[in-house]
Amino acid sequence: MDFGIIGDILFPPACVACGAGVGNGVICGPCAAGIVRYGTLFCGTCMARLPMNRKICHADAPYLLGAAGPYDDAALAALIHALKFQGIAAAAGPLADILADYVAGRLRLDLAGAIATPLPLSPKRERSRGFNQSALIARRFAATLGLPFEEHLLKRAIHRKPQSETMDILERRENVRGCFAADEAHARKISGANVILVDDVVTSGTTFTEAAKALKAAGAKKIFALAAAKA
Numbered sequence: 001m002d003f004g005i006i007g008d009i010l011f012p013p014a015c016v017a018c019g020a021g022v023g024n025g026v027i028c029g030p031c032a033a034g035i036v037r038y039g040t041l042f043c044g045t046c047m048a049r050l051p052m053n054r055k056i057c058h059a060d061a062p063y064l065l066g067a068a069g070p071y072d073d074a075a076l077a078a079l080i081h082a083l084k085f086q087g088i089a090a091a092a093g094p095l096a097d098i099l100a101d102y103v104a105g106r107l108r109l110d111l112a113g114a115i116a117t118p119l120p121l122s123p124k125r126e127r128s129r130g131f132n133q134s135a136l137i138a139r140r141f142a143a144t145l146g147l148p149f150e151e152h153l154l155k156r157a158i159h160r161k162p163q164s165e166t167m168d169i170l171e172r173r174e175n176v177r178g179c180f181a182a183d184e185a186h187a188r189k190i191s192g193a194n195v196i197l198v199d200d201v202v203t204s205g206t207t208f209t210e211a212a213k214a215l216k217a218a219g220a221k222k223i224f225a226l227a228a229a230k231a
């Protein structure tokens with residue numbers, strides 16, 4: 001086994017966004033600092049920005065949506081791409097830090113006591129990728145903010161096609177309908193709890209909506225859905 005190659009995968013020798021040398025980091029300082037950050041939450045139904053973090057358009061939205069920055073930010077997209085498609089697990093670190101800065105530094109959101117949990121991958125996809133990228137982000141995000149973390153509040157019921165950029169919103173909704181269930185082993189934790197769902201990218205919000213439904217059905221109170229980037 002060539003440990004040099006393993007080392008390069010854990011910590012790429014160059015910034016994933018610009019290629020500059022970064023020692024044992026993943027992204028260089030200037031690229032990380034230049035990532036565009038949002039300063040509001042979004043409506044979980046129509047994705048409108050919510051000034052003062054209040055529901056103003058759809059009071060019945062199943063969750064408040066948070067996204068740290070836009071997916072068309074090249075450096076943010078490069079981190080996500082490195083994590084999901086290049087097997088660079090260490091890219092979860094800066095993504096979690098960006099998300100924590102957004103929540104605590106910009107929104108000043110008090111999430112004390114809320115349980116952070118990732119959107120689960122299908123077991124098949126998790127095996128092929130080697131990890132659940134959202135779980136890596138959620139774990140570090142929770143540790144940074146001192147929040148409880150539980151990796152398996154939800155389970156994936158069926159293996160579906162991944163949500164793809166070519167799908168319209170109806171196809172996305174159909175593709176994920178009923179695909180999550182609360183894990184029975186954690187039923188007592190979910191009942192009455194506030195839950196923070198974490199994913200890498202939010203596009204239409206349909207995946208978060210299905211996950212939120214499963215948590216609500218299991219008795220969760222407030223649900224925050226947080227993504228590192230919003231497409």
Ligand SMILES: [Zn+2]
Nearest residue numbers: 015018028031
């Ligand atoms: Zn860079």
Ligand SMILES: [Zn+2]
Nearest residue numbers: 043046057058
């Ligand atoms: Zn709305």
